[in-house]
Each structure stands twice: as structure tokens, then as C-alpha cells.
Amino acid sequence: MKRVIQSLTLSAALSLTLGCAAVGKREKFTFVPDFPPDFKYELTANYVPAKGQTCTVPGGKGTQLGFNKVYMEYEATSEIPLYRTVSGCPLALNRVEVEVTGIFGPERSDRSTDYAAIAVRPELLERQMGTFNTDGVGEFFGECQWAFRTVGPKRYLIKLLTCKRMDEQGNIARGRPFTAYTLTQLPGKTVKLKIKLAGEELPGWGDTWVKVPGGWKRCMGKGIEDQRGYCNGNYKDFSSFRMVDERICTIYPGCTEDKDETK
Structure with a gap:
């Protein structure tokens, strides 16, 4: 009889453990990035009082969860809870902000960020x-464009990232990458953000670079220290510029100058 009771107790404990694990799994969804090389992401999950709740969180403290922040170890994917309780107030996920970061050099300043978003609501039209496929995976899409410019008296080349919404067929739409789900759709599912990189990098703004075979040449402007450096009809006088690895170049991205030759 004692063995029977012990067996039943063990079974109950095992069932409870598995049940709690299943509930935990169902109360989360997984974010998966599908990005070009040298791209990373950060997430901020925002929570609001669950439907029907009249409580508030003092100062809003604890209504956000961060993932892959600078003080955290980088994770390739993120499991995002759908519900939390903060200061006794039941909260539900309302929005996920995705920081899409492209890296073009070794320093922390050698990167640029744009944003994507996932809206989460109790109800949607x-x-x-x-939508999700039969494997429980939903996808949304974006195209990111690098724009290059120079800064400083030595004209270091930096790049700025802009990301636009894209449909499954590759058509670019207005606004940043975006999708929306209901709270009942998301438990146990996977949401994948697929980012494509535009085929050609472009100048940050017009009349500062001239298209040539192999890339672009930087207009001289009024002189090497002219930060704006507009061409203003002068398409013969160009300046060199420096890459983040200190190479001195005259054409971007077709720079073939050897670093040792430019010291």
C-alpha cells in the first residue's frame, strides 16, 4: 500500500511539473531573426494591464522587458512572455520593438540601427x-538599405541604415517592418523577422557623390574640411576618404588601394 501511495505521489508530482512546463511554454512565443551577416538585434517587450483590469503599475516600472541589451549576453533567439504580474497588476504583452543593427566596423560606433515592430492585441480584425504555417511559424519581412556619407575633417566614411516594410513577394511598402497578432494566436508559436539587404548602397543625400565605374567618388566641395561637400556642378574635383580600417580610398565601395601604400 505504501508503494502504491509513493507511486501515485510521484506520478502526481511529475504530472504537475510537466503541466507547469507546458503552461509556461504556451504563455510565450519565440522571436527568431533571419538577418544578413553582421546584423544583430535587441528587443524591448512592452506590457499593459490585461483586458478587463483597472490596476496600474506605479511609475510604469517593470512594464518593459529587455532582450540582448548591451549589458546582456547575446542570444540568437528570444522567448517572450505574453503575460506578467507587476506590483500585483496582471499585464499582457502589447508591443515588441525590434532594434535591427547593422555593423560595418570593429568599434561600437561603427554600426547603425533602425526598427521593426510586432503589435500584440486582445483582438484584431x-x-x-x-498568420502561421502548419509548423507554427509566422514571418514578416523587411529590406534594409545602407546609405554612406563622410564625417570629420579627414572624411571618415560611415554608414546609416534604413529599413522598410516588405511583403512576401519582395514589394517594398511604406513604413518600417511590422506585423500584428492576437494574444490567443501567439502561445507556443515562433515569429521570424526576415531582413533582406538592398543590392546597392547609396549616398546619404544627393549632389555629394558622383557615380563612376566601380562605385562612387566624393565631391571635393569647398575643400577637404567642408563637411557638406556639395558638388555644385563641379564633377571633376574629388576628395579621398578614410575607411574604418584607416585605408585611404577614392572610390566607394570599389576601393582597391592598399593600406600599406597610403601611410
């Missing part, structure tokens, strides 16, 4: 809702 059917036409507004994202």
Missing part, C-alpha cells in the same frame, strides 16, 4: 492579423 482578420485582415490585420499575421
